[in-house]
Amino acid sequence: MTHDHDLELRPTAAQTEAALNPPPGRNGGDLVIETLQGLGATTVFGLPGQHALGMFDALRRSSLRYVGLRVENNAGFAADAYGRITGEAAPLLLSTGPGALTSLAALQEAAAASAPVLAISSQIPVAGLGGGRHGYLHELPDQQASFRGVVKSVHTVRTQSQIPSAIAAAWESALTAPHGPVWVEIPQDVLLAETMLPVVTAVDATPHDLVPRPELTAVAADLLSRAERPAIIAGGGVVRADASGKLRALAEKIQAPVVTTFGGKGAFPWEHPLSLQSWLEDRHTTDFLEDADVLLVVGSGxxxxxxxxxxxxPRGRVIQIEADLGKLESNYPALGIHADARLALSALLETVEERPDPAAPERVRTLLGRVRDRIASQDLTLEQRVLSAVRAALPDDTPSFWDMTILAYWAWSAFDARRPNTMHSAQGAGGLGYAFPAALGAAVADPTRPVLAVSGDGGALYSIAELATARQHDLNVTWLIVDDGGYGILREYMTDAFGEATATELSRPDYVALAESFGVQGVRTSPETLESDLAKALAAPGPSVVVLPAALRMFAPTHF
Incomplete structure (x- = not known):
């Protein structure tokens, strides 16, 4: 008896001919690149190194676009942003030892933010594996151990025939909720050896759907339908799952006020009558959420x-929808629903009962008024003016990438992202140097729109080398550098805690002159001219740098 699927597995005559007569001159690196093409990849990021040359040589025999950065960590940030913007797994090609290890901070950020990155690293030759010390350049006794606690999954290759399946499994892992970075290791000699294996064509690596259990969504829907004061916290999982429309529909159906986390910026319309915006570091907001009798937390740990x-x-009942099993009920007891945010919100929309509450918008207005009054009492006109200028200069659909700097800390709470998946920051893991290389990755992902990067002068020095990348690839990225002469937020933290700051002051270059030395347009601006200078830079093709000398302050914390 012949089954239909048996017929599907039979190769055509042309496929058989091609398989039996593969083109000459291919090696293990070609199997890597062919697999990536078969999975649908169009662009790869990375930085070459001695053991990885087989992969890079194979690139010239392919149609893949290669975007090389100057530091592996920055290449990882660029791949992270490419994954966030496109929703595809972004290949990141790395060499062994120092090259691979330098990417770890970027992969940690991708893991924290659920950004799909497919890191493929070389390894010393197979003969040197096994935990000994054989004296190979870049050798580590157990290279994969350095990645195991950072990435979502680790995949090792020891023979050429393992390459397509290992990369396909990693791709599937990266794109199955929760999205995240994955790591594949391939020895140098496996990459360099000539191969007679057939050309890799179509590869099956369909991500799994993370579907909620219906009995749990039924209970959640019942709780929300009967709630007197429901509220919603929307996190980055809503953005990653492209579920902002579902979130809005649910909030309106049950009249639940919504606050977005810093990773969930743009998940809910900022000016919506039910929007609590993002003032999470405000005691008034915390009190409001604590008073909810049913609190729905979607895509946040x-x-x-x-x-x-x-x-x-929280004093009421908490419902938590979370794709990352490790974050489910890890901080607060809840009705935990392990699911993709979009699928879970869809299930709730189908079963929840409409819950009119004409008083909800007024409660929201009252809260936001208290927040505004608190900020207005702190003499922070300069900071608000600068942030407003950035917002006014930025087109609504322009992606922005923010480093760990005081203006970004303001933006977490006070910036209207206006669109889902347009505001991104390094707050997942909190490393410096994220903004500019990430913005380059976003510009590669969508060259039709300008991209904004925002850094302090301390964070800018982490990624200054990538001005060469921006110029080489003529990427439409405007880099706003707020120059206060040091690590501004650490200066504040130390002064508040110890009375004075240590190790926070920096000697730094003339950023305008430095940008121009790379062939990148630079301009020095002021709070008064920032909006026009930034708008002009964003409208001009190619990379540009806008330097704002300013010492900004944070608003006073309200969590104590």
Missing amino acids: LGELSSNYGTFK
Whole structure:
């Protein structure tokens, strides 16, 4: 008896002929590149190194676009942003040892933000594996151990025939909710050896759907339908799942006010009558959420920042929808629903009962008024003016990438992202140097729109080398550098804690002159001219740098 699927597995005559007569001159690196093409990849990021040359040589025999950065960590940030913008797994090609290890901070950020990155690293030759010390350049006794606690999954290759399946499995892992970075290791000699294996064509690596259990969504729908004061916290999982429309429909159906976490910026319309915006580091917001009798948390683990530094103590029933099993009920007891945010919200929309509440918008207005009054009492006109200028200069659909700097800390709470998946920051893992290389990755992903990067002068020095990348690839990225002469936020933290700051002051270059030395347009601006200078830079093709000398301050914390 012949089954239909048996017929599907039979190769055509042309496929058989091609398989039996593969083109000459191919090696293991070709199997890597062919697999990536078969999976649908169009662009790869990375930086070559001695053991990885087989992969890079194969690139010239392919149609893949290669975007090389100057530091592996920055290449990882670029791949992270490419994954966030496109929703595809972004290949990141790395060499062994120092090259691979330099990417770790970027992969940690991708993991924290659920960005799909497919890192493929070389390894010393097979003969040197096994934990000994054989004296190979870049050798580590156990290279994969350095990645195991950072990435979502680790995949090792020891023979050429393992390459397509290992990369396909990694691709599937990266794109199955929760999205995240994955790591593949391939020895140098496996990459360099000539291969007679057939050309890799179509590869099956369909991500799995993470579907909610229906009995749990039924209970959640019942709780929300009967709630008197429901509220919603929307995290980055809503953005990654492209579920902002579902979130809005649910909030309107049950009249639940919504606050977005810093990773969930843009998940809910900022000016919506039910929008609590993003003032999570405000005690008034924390009190409002604590008073909810049913609190729906979607796509957030309620970590340090989202819980107002652990001071949030909910008094009502908590429902948590989370794709990352490790974050489910990790910080607060809840009705935990392990699911993709979009699928879970769809299930709730189908079963929840409409819950009119004409008083909800007024409660929201009252809260936001209290927040505004608190900020207005702190003499922070300069900071608000600068942030408003950035917002006014930025087209609504322009992606922005923010480093760990005071203006970004303001933006977490006070910036209207206006669109889902347009505002991105390094707050997942909190490393410096994210903004500019990430913006380059976004510009590669969509060259039709300008991209904004925002850094302090301290963070800018982490990624200054990538001005060469921006110029080489003529990428439409405007880099706003707020220059206060040091690590501004650490200066504030140390002064508040110890009375004075140590190790925070920096000697730095003339950023305008430095940009121009790379062939990149630079301009020095002021708070008064920032909006026009930034708008002009964003409208001009190619890379540009806008330097704002300014010492900004944070608003006073309210979590104590």
